[in-house]
Amino acid sequence: MKTLTINIPNTADIDDKEAKMALASKLYERGRLTLGQAAELAGYSKETFMELLAEYNVSVINYSPEELDEDIDNARRHSL
Template sequence: MQTIILQLPDSLNITSKEVGMLLAARLYEQGKLSLGQAAELAGYSKRTFMELLGDYGVSVFNYPAESIARDAANA
């Protein structure tokens, strides 16, 4: 696993836990991490991570509309 060190301005008033959640949510949204991987990165259980995703404007159901329509048509 990589370690990244960021220096953020004090004026942001953000904790390292919040930074981890922001990064995990964004990487999950982009499909670069699975739900479990993103939850682990953020330091939460899957259930808690799923509940928090809404606070960051990220849907738990991370599928493009085209994929959903295709799956429905194939069902």
């Protein structure tokens, strides 16, 4: 695992936990981390991380429209 040290101005009024959550949510949104990896980076369980994503306007479902269409087609083919 990489270690990153950043200097955040005091005027930003952000604590370590919030900075980790902001970074983790953005990396998850961009597809650079899985949900589990992002939750671990932020220091939360997957369930808690998923709940907090809403505060950062990040969707838990991170599929492209094409992937959603493919999943719908697969569900239709395999439904009873």
